[in-house]
Amino acid sequence: MNSAIKTHVKALVVGGGAVGTSIAYHLAKAGWQDVMLLERDELTSGSTWHAAGLLPLFNMSYATTHIHKYSVDFYKTLEAETGLNAGFSVVGNLRMAQTTSRMDEYRLYASTAETAGVPYEWMTPAQIRERWPLVNVEGLQGAIFHPTDGYINPADVTMAMAKGARQRGVVIERKWQVDSYTWTGSEWQVGVTKMVEKGGNLVPSEETAVITAEHVVTATGNHAQRTAKLLGIKTPAIPVEHQFIVTEPDPALVAYRQQGGAEHPVLRDADAKWYVREERGGWILGPYERNAPARFAYGVPDSFRADLFPLDLDRIEEEYMSMIHRLPSSETVGLKDDFNGPICYTPDGNPLVGPAPGLRNMWLAEGFSFGITAAGGTGYYLAQMMVDGEAEIxxxxxxxxxxxxxxxxxxxxxxxxxxxxxxxxLHHPDEERPAARPLRTSPAYDRQKAAGAQFGHVNGWERPNYYAPEGFDDHAARSFRRGGWWQYAVEEAKAIREGVGLVDATAFTKHTVKGNGATEFLDWFTCNKLPKVGRINLTYALTSAGTTRTEYTIVRNAEDSYYLVSAGAWTAYDQDYLLKSAEDFMAKTGKLVIVQDVTTQWGVFAIAGPKSRDLLKTLIRDADPETALSNKRFPWLSARQIELGMVPVNAIRVAYTGELGWELHHPMEMQNHLWDALMKAGEPLGLKLVGARAQNWLRQEKSYRAFGNELGRDATPAEADLPRFIDLSKDFHGKAAMEALGVRSKCVTLLIDGPDDADPWGREALYDGATKVGRLTSGGYSVAFGKSIGMGYVAPALAVPGTKLKVKMFNELWDAEITEDSPYDPKNTTIRLDA
Known part of the structure; x- marks a missing residue:
């Protein structure tokens, strides 16, 4: 039967936790006047109600740091706007370190924090003891303190955001469950059912409705798997048990506070794997222990509402005992309460925020393991994406x-x-987590492993990071400084500069684009001139805001047939944008554009170095092998179909390392045959197997920008300082927006006189004297210059070769100098090396 619920809205937000209410609030604040939020139960009845309410600013992710900072700042304004106290206790956040490695982690994070304007202080054990005498500082090396941090009441902040949303015109409806999503081609029809109480359970009634919405946002928390099934998509958002305990009042703590002692900050002993904060004269302990199980992998049972799981004290015994060690007065205090509830996670611990794959005007905000901290910022930046087309970060x-x-x-x-x-x-920048691996492997995986490959993974693919001798322990080699792997990466980088190396680039994303509209489409879709048949071009697809959405190497196989290569980490991301853009183009022009993901059909080996031609000409099958790979017959930035032994290869003369070289795109099923042939032919030439880390250093010596580092949706190709890849004589998607933005900052390459035992990781702040003026986006070591190297963004006025700056590393400022673009071989002499 029909209901009185509103049935036509501009935006429908599904989920009434902290994240959902923040999104509704910020959409209304951004100017959308017809917003509705649905909650299947009561507001905060999901993970929000049993969250501990911590607001940890600490995060290694640039985007997530901005999100958390916005939340902390935003929550402090809610009471003035709504009249509701969100219960924000600004007590600070003290992260203690028991090891020098942990202090190195904090030093790296601190530089990242500076790029986002997050304040911090350093504290010694003696300073901690003096300020908070109940804390046992035995075994501590120091700590980082965030004075603006603290904790908040999750229910109160959610209700304050909900009131603020209502004040801005948002309609909030409780006890409505979404049962279906249908896209009509222009809007969403969302089938909903009124939920009623029956015997303590929430059950569907006969009251139903269909809500028509231009945009839908799902913020369904623990119910993300059900949401995904309704939408016909996949999501990795699955809850994991998180338990915390609340103690009875601690007499020593009560006395300390009665004597005028300041409230303790949120205490984090990362090496002991817990957080602790004060709670009504006692303590809350929240451990992150081993063997916490995932729950609701296939959906939340209908009977599960604001429920909890039984506490497993045995599982957290180690963390509990370490709390007693750090807070000795807690040893005799009894337990008052306990919580063990589901908290949604993703494989990398970061939430899923943005457009849903394959769907129009469907936005996801799922998988929040730190939902209270992220809620405010998620609402703010997601609203920017929806209203303005792109976020400012x-x-x-x-x-x-x-x-x-x-x-x-x-x-x-x-x-x-x-x-x-x-x-x-410890979150080493070079960390590689082992669970669910290996999973996606190229055929040569076993050969590479036998040769000493130490693998990383990208988009599920196993990819050699570097090669090491038998018995080498990759885990033990990790460090915030130059890890045990560093020397091997140096040798690999030198081999490509001086001889010949082989890099497995199979993880590259590959698409074909064909059809009578392919040329016209790609000419509009990308900002550079399209290559001629048999040639290649580097180009960029822009967002509607004029920033960089994707980097492509385009190979033109025929007049209306193209092969596109892009970053391996972004296959589904690139495919979704390509398909949706092609659909829009076909609807507008009536011409045919066929996009196909062929990533798993083609393996890729990159052969690079001064001796690469010598290696390949021993394998090429041609009437004149001596000239087949010459500049005349196979010039730089061209592509040819060749035969290497029995393997047909689509060869591209390009090298991400900046040396003479070819990418050998080959049928995946023939990879092992080609590997063996290359290894045999390369042996007399000293062929070296090379991993991704050395390649990353080498591309910085050539100032080659990397997507996700220098290239992203917060900067335009012009700001990335790539004018040679922008054809302003033609019209292309995002051109007007790009020109309107101008050049707000500019990408530069820097040579750095850093510490003897460390290189930058690409997360560090840049200074002009004592003034912060930019940040690094990449970092590493240069074998060509014998010092550290990095790339990053500064104000255009500073982006001049010879400008002296400083890089913040390990809490010290180190000399850096902006170089010319491509400091190694700026005239591309080695790349053009002839036979």
């Missing part, structure tokens, strides 16, 4: 499409349990 790292259709429930369960366990485990 690059949100690609949180995009839901970073996990493709290869992902399964079992994979997500294993990785989410791992992500939970790793909350307080």
């Amino acid at each position: 690059d949100m690609a790292s949180l995009d839901p499409k970073r996990y493709g259709n290869w992902m399964t429930t079992e994979y997500a369960v294993a990785k989410n349990e791992e992500a939970y366990e790793h909350v307080f485990i």
Whole structure:
């Protein structure tokens, strides 16, 4: 039967927790006047009600740091706007370190925090003891303190955001469950059912309605799997048990406070894997222990509402005992209450925020393991994406499409349990987590492993990071400085500069684009001139806001047939944008554009170095092998179909390392045959196997921008300082917006005189004297210059070769100098080396 519920809205937000109410609030604040929020139960009845309410600013992600900072600042304004006290206790957040490695982690994070304007202070054990005498500082090396941080009442802040949303015209409806989503081609029809109480359960009534919405946002928390099934998509958002306990009042704490002692900050002993804060004279302990299980992998039972799981004290015994060690007065205090509830996770611990894969005007805000901290900022930046077309920061790292259709429930369960366990485990920039691996392997995986490959993973693919001798321990080699792997990456980089190396680039994303509209489409879709048949071009697809959406190498095989290569981490992300853009083009022009993902059909080996031609000409089958790879017959930036032994190869003369080289795109099923042939032919030439880390250093020596680092949705190709790849004589998607933005900052390459035992990671702040003027987006070591190297963004006035700056590393400022673009071989002499 029909209901009186409103049935036509501009935006429908599904989910009434902290994240959903924030999104509704910020959409209304951004100017959308017809917004409605639906909650199947009561506001805060999901994970919000049993959250501990912590607001940790600490995060290694640039985007997530901005999100958390906005939340902390925003929550402080809510009472003045709504009259409701959100219960924000600004007591600070003290992260203690028991090891020098943990202090190095904090030093790296601190520089990242500076790029986002997050304040912090350093504290010694003696300073901690003096300020908070109940804390046992035995074994501590120091701490980082965030004075603006603290904790908040999750229900109160949610209700304050809900009131603020209502004041701005948002309609909030409780006890309505979404049962279906149907896209009509221009809007969503959302089938909903009124829920009623029956015997303590929430059950569907006969009252139903269909709500028509231009846009839908799902913020369904623990119900993300049900949401995904209704939408016909996959999501890795699956809850993991998180338990915390509340003690009875601690007499020593009560006395300390009665004597005028300041409230303790949120205490985090990361090496002991817990957080602690005060609660009504006692303590709340929240551990991140081993073996916490995932729950509701296939959906939340209808009977589960604001419920909890039984506490498993045995599982957290180690963390409980370490709390007693750090707070000795808590040893005799009894337990007052306990909570063990589901908290949604994703494989990398970051939420899923952005457009849903394959769907129009459907937005996801799922998988929040730190939902209270992220709620405010998520609402703010997602509203920017929906209302303005793009956020002011690059949100690609949180995009839901970073996990493709290869992902399964079992994979997500294993990785989410791992992500939970790793909350307080050292987050080395070179860390590689082992769960659910290996999964996606190229045929040569076993050969590479036998040769000493130490693998990383990108988009599920196993990819060699570097090669090491038998018995080498990759885990033990990790460091915030130059890890044990560093020397091997140096040798690999030198081999490409001086001889010849082989890099497995099979993980590259590959698409074909064909049809009578392919040329016209790609000419509009990308900002550079299209190549001629048999040639290649580097180009960029822009967002509607004029910033960089994707980088492509385009190979033109025929007049209306193209082969596109893009970053391996972004296959589903790139495919979704390509398909939707092609659909829009075909609807507008009536011409045919066929887009196909061929990533798993083609393996890729990159052969690079001064001796690369010598290697390949021993294998090429041609009437004149001596000239087949010459500049005349196979010039730089061209593509040819060749035969290497018995393997047909689509060869592209390009090298991400900046040396003479070719990418060998080959049938995946023939990869092992080609590998063996290359290894045999390369042996007399000293062929070196090379991993991704050395390649990353080498591309910085050539100032080659990388998507997700220098290239992203917060900067235009012009700001990335790539004018040679922008054809302003033609019209292309995002051109007007790009020109309107101008050049707000500019990408530069810097040579850095850093510490003897460390290189930048690409997360560090840049200074002009004592003034912060920019940030690094990449970092590493240069074998050509014998010092550290980095790339980053500064104000255009500073982006001049010879400008002296400073880089913040390990809490010190180190000399850096902006170089010319492509400091190694700026005239591309080695790349053009002739036979």
